[in-house]
Amino acid sequence: MKAYVIGEGSGLEALTLVERDVPKPGPGEILVRMKANSINYRDLLTIKNAGARGITDQRIPNSDGAGIVEALGEGVTHYQAGDRVVGCFFQDWVSGPITEKTMMSALGGPIDGVLAEYVVLKEQGVLPIPESLSFEQAxxxxCAAVTAWNCLIEKGEANAGDIALLLGTGGVSIFAQQIAKFCGIQTIVTSSSDEKLERVKKLGASTLINYRDQPDWENAVLEATNGKGVDVVIEVGGAGTLAKSVEAVRIGGTVSLVGVLTGGTIDPTSIMRKSVKLQGIYVGPQDMFAKLIRAIDYNELNPVIEETVAFDNAKDAYRLMESGQHFGKIVIAFS
Ligand SMILES: NC(=O)c1ccc[n+]([C@@H]2O[C@H](COP(=O)([O-])OP(=O)(O)OC[C@H]3O[C@@H](n4cnc5c(N)ncnc54)[C@H](OP(=O)(O)O)[C@@H]3O)[C@@H](O)[C@H]2O)c1
Structure with a gap:
């Protein structure tokens, strides 16, 4: 079978197409014939500098894949050959709080990922795809949708009528917009592009701010909320935007911290004075993903896919992400 591996060299050139044996499912495992992957900023960073993540041997990248069950290992009871399944980001995080052990089961990081024609996943590490979703959509x-749901609904505890601040228009933020819409949560969205702001307005965003034209965008957020601030921020920017996000959140509000897009420093005084809840989030467990799939199916959420790239041209997907031109998700389709 064909698979991409990383681990030697740096930059996108490190991504190499190789031939490997089709893996065999062991007890409690299933063999999945991949039909589609989507990529995340984390996959781009991992490919460009695998060494920084402690990857020294050849590793298959990407956490997000969907496909067809091809064969079952001993003792598998919930699936049969031909079922359509989507993999979970963490193969060992079924429910409850995250632990060091579950963190080590992240696909395309500590263990092989899904950018290969055939992939072995754990029975507990996949979920059925509802009929309403294609392989590409699933x-x-x-990663992105579960993170958005966790940031906004689970750890973010946002309710109908609350206001959320979403930074940028990448995978996590666009899913947060779509989830907010069906949960009745208002959104304020920032972007570097007026054209992308127009697109997110069509998805239901109520206030739009161009963070390039308005570098002090936290003031625009306060103005839009009558000086009060938002209930929750989905913080994808990281250290470079965190101080502004803390200014933009209300007293006692939540900042869900997920991103590493920008560098910088932060004075923690405002976090303390405003009693802000600063919550680190790392995707989420399988039972949260199952709940999200039910909500997506019921609400007919249509994931926003900017572009679908063929498996043989996978590097083009990461080049597009690197350019920052995309809106929502980028998919790699297998023939
Ligand atoms: N902790 C977790 O579990 C978790 C899970 C998923 C993602 N993440 C992290 O979350 C971040 C976003 O991931 P993603 O996959 O959604 O990335 P993505 O699809 O590449 O989206 C990135 C977007 O962020 C926006 N952006 C860049 N710099 C910005 C800035 N200074 N201020 C505001 N927005 C900015 C840009 O939007 P515009 O083009 O509109 O300006 C860009 O398109 C990454 O750091 C990723 O590692 C963490």
């Missing part, structure tokens, strides 16, 4: 969900 493949967009495991």
């Amino acid at each position: 493949a967009t969900l495991p």
